[in-house]
Amino acid sequence: MNVPSTPSTPSTPSTPSTPTTPSTPNAWSTPSTRPGATALLSVRDYTVHLHSPRGIVRAVDGVSLTLDRGHTLAIVGESGSGKSVLFRSLLGLLPPAAVARRTGDAFYSGADLSALDEKGLRGLRGRRIGMVFQDPMTALNPVLPVWRQLALPLRRHLGLRRAAARARAVELLDAVGIPDPVRRADQYPVQMSGGMRQRVMIALALSCDPDLIVADEPTTALDVTVQAQILRLLDQLRAERGLGLILISHDLGVVADHSDDVMVMYAGRQAERGPTAAVLGAPRMPYTRTLLDAVPTLHGARGGRLAAITGQPPDLTRTPDACAFAARCTRVRERCHTERPPLTATESGSPQVAACWYPVPSATAPAVASGPVPDPEDPTATATQEASPA
Numbered sequence: 001m002n003v004p005s006t007p008s009t010p011s012t013p014s015t016p017s018t019p020t021t022p023s024t025p026n027a028w029s030t031p032s033t034r035p036g037a038t039a040l041l042s043v044r045d046y047t048v049h050l051h052s053p054r055g056i057v058r059a060v061d062g063v064s065l066t067l068d069r070g071h072t073l074a075i076v077g078e079s080g081s082g083k084s085v086l087f088r089s090l091l092g093l094l095p096p097a098a099v100a101r102r103t104g105d106a107f108y109s110g111a112d113l114s115a116l117d118e119k120g121l122r123g124l125r126g127r128r129i130g131m132v133f134q135d136p137m138t139a140l141n142p143v144l145p146v147w148r149q150l151a152l153p154l155r156r157h158l159g160l161r162r163a164a165a166r167a168r169a170v171e172l173l174d175a176v177g178i179p180d181p182v183r184r185a186d187q188y189p190v191q192m193s194g195g196m197r198q199r200v201m202i203a204l205a206l207s208c209d210p211d212l213i214v215a216d217e218p219t220t221a222l223d224v225t226v227q228a229q230i231l232r233l234l235d236q237l238r239a240e241r242g243l244g245l246i247l248i249s250h251d252l253g254v255v256a257d258h259s260d261d262v263m264v265m266y267a268g269r270q271a272e273r274g275p276t277a278a279v280l281g282a283p284r285m286p287y288t289r290t291l292l293d294a295v296p297t298l299h300g301a302r303g304g305r306l307a308a309i310t311g312q313p314p315d316l317t318r319t320p321d322a323c324a325f326a327a328r329c330t331r332v333r334e335r336c337h338t339e340r341p342p343l344t345a346t347e348s349g350s351p352q353v354a355a356c357w358y359p360v361p362s363a364t365a366p367a368v369a370s371g372p373v374p375d376p377e378d379p380t381a382t383a384t385q386e387a388s389p390a
């Protein structure tokens with residue numbers, strides 16, 4: 001596949017960056033996890049509180065991450081864990097009236113995102129950062145032919161004239177594998193299949209030759225064959241163009257096959273993060289372990305029965321100043337209810353970090369099957385809750 005490049009591809013946003021004092025260093029405060037790589041996106045201690053009828057929702061609570069060019073970072077976690085709010089906030093896509101508080105640092109190619117006003121962020125979106133939303137029917141305009149939707153950012157950001165924008169729109173449709181792109185360019189979204197509409201979304205995200213694509217559940221609504229095609233396309237684009245890719249997904253199989261690193265979110269916080277093979281191969285945070293145990297396999301559930309996570313995530317208007325997973329955790333101890341665990345390297349110098357006082361021992365049986373564990377600080381303590389099968 002050959003995606004045509006745009007006339008100019010500056011590596012940083014045009015708005016000058018403002019030197020910012022880094023927040024308190026934590027496990028993620030290093031600029032890049034790979035020596036020599038330039039961080040495309042760097043977020044530190046990022047917090048977003050939203051207004052809601054129930055009170056202030058702590059949708060994102062102290063998240064830090066780094067993404068390098070040419071790499072994919074997957075974001076996983078239950079519904080409502082803050083995955084979409086995190087990236088919508090970073091890209092200025094939340095309704096301003098909904099935001100009660102936003103703190104932390106966020107840098108894109110070294111430029112301070114918090115220094116950009118709405119116009120600056122709009123310039124960044126579509127031009128340097130492409131978004132692929134879960135539901136193309138709501139993201140695409142139903143009353144505009146697809147070529148005209150593709151032409152909008154080309155004309156706005158690159159200044160292309162109408163004919164040139166149409167020609168490039170057709171090239172983009174071809175590049176994302178839409179057959180007969182000249183004819184399809186004149187169609188409306190409703191005349192296309194779900195897979196084709198998703199490809200149009202990807203073409204739209206690619207239209208101005210971005211450095212970063214944020215794909216929020218890009219394949220959830222698609223059948224497995226189309227899903228595989230879309231994921232292969234994103235992988236190919238990342239490899240060919242050195243794109244950074246944020247892949248938000250519920251599907252751990254997709255994450256295992258298509259990401260370099262993974263961040264597990266729970267109740268707006270980071271539960272665990274590190275290289276995908278390490279986190280999914282040997283999870284240390286009980287929540288990650290339980291998510292994996294809940295994945296069905298072709299040969300039946302691991303250990304015979306599917307594990308379920310008992311209980312509900314906490315109410316984000318009252319997230320405890322302790323471990324947010326404590327009410328559902330099989331390894332819970334007294335301390336989990338009173339102190340919030342910091343993100344800590346699972347082994348000295350390891351890029352895998354977990355927020356847990358009593359992590360799952362490495363190379364051990366699944367946490368859901370392990371039952372109570374002895375607390376080295378309180379030998380009389382017992383687990384207050386054990387997982388029950390589905």
Ligand SMILES: Nc1ncnc2c1ncn2[C@@H]1O[C@H](COP(=O)(O)OP(=O)(O)OP(=O)(O)O)[C@@H](O)[C@H]1O
Binds near residue numbers: 051057081082085086
């Ligand atoms: N505009 C908004 N105003 C108020 N609260 C919001 C708004 N958008 C999201 N929330 C709340 O913020 C929290 C995080 O939501 P978010 O959409 O980020 O979850 P998610 O992890 O993306 O879930 P899903 O997997 O279902 O997409 C939820 O409690 C949600 O109800």
Ligand code: SF4
Binds near residue numbers: 287326357358359
């Ligand atoms: S062991 Fe404690 S700190 Fe770790 S996840 Fe369970 S409740 Fe949280």
Ligand SMILES: [Mg+2]
Binds near residue numbers: 083085216
């Ligand atoms: Mg979401």
